[in-house]
Amino acid sequence: NAGVTQTPKFQVLKTGQSMTLQCAQDMNHNSMYWYRQDPGMGLRLIYYSASEGTTDKGEVPNGYNVSRLNKREFSLRLESAAPSQTSVYFCASSEAVPSTTRRETQYFGPGTRLLVL
Amino acid sequence: KNEVEQSPQNLTAQEGEFITINCSYSVGISALHWLQQHPGGGIVSLFMLSSGKKKHGRLIATINIQEKHSSLHITASHPRDSAVYICAPRGGGAQKLVFGQGTRLTINP
DSSP, rough: OEEEEEEEEEEEOTTOOOOEEEESSSSSSSSEEEEEEEEEEEEEEEEESTTTTTEEEEEETTTTOOOOOOSSEEEEEEESGGGOOOOEEEEEOOOOOOSSSHHHHOOOOOOEEEEEO | SSEEEEEEEEEEEEETTTTEEEEEEEEEOOOEEEEOOOOTTEEEEEEEEEEEEEEEEEEEEEETTTTTTEEEEESSGGGGGEEEEEEEEOOSSOOOOOOOOOOOEEEEO
C-alpha cells in the first residue's frame, strides 16, 4: 500500500493564482483531513471529510475549498492564492466511522510545500 | 492560552540519555496522539492512547486523563530519534485533533 499520497510536493504561485492540491489514500479509510503547518503555529485543521460525500470546516477554512471526489480522494483548492497561504499542507486519513466512538489513528501524507509570492 | 502546551519546546541531549517530553491540554478529550515529524517533513503517528501507558520499542507514552497531562519517554536515545514530537489531543466529534506546537529533539552522538 502507498498509504496517503499528495501531489505536488512543491509549488510556487503568484498572488491571485489558483491551484488544487491532490490527496489520495489506498487504505479504504472513511475520514480524510487537510491541515496546514506554519512555524510557531503547529498543525491546524483546514477542512475534513468524515465520510464520502460530506465535508466540514475546520479551524482555518477561509480561502480554501475542498472536494471529496470519492472515498479515495480529497482535494484542496485555493481559488485566489495569497501570501498568507504560504505553508506546508498535510493530508491525512483515518478509518473512523462517524457514527461510532471508535478511536482511530490518523495517517499523514508527505506534505506539499506551497510558496505564494 | 493555547489549548495544548508542550514542554520543552527544544531539547538537546546526548546519545543514550532518557528523554521526557510533556504535554498538557485544557480541552476534554477522548484520546491523545503522539506524532513524530522528521526533518524531511514526514509525519508518523507513534501512539494513540486514552488511558494508562503504551510502549513500543524504546518509546513509552503515558496519559493521566484527570490531570489532563501526557508524557512521551524515549529510553536509550539515539541520533535517529532527532525529530519534532507533536502532542495532539482529540476532542469533540469527527476525530478532530488539536495540535501542540511540537518539541524539537536533537540527540547528539
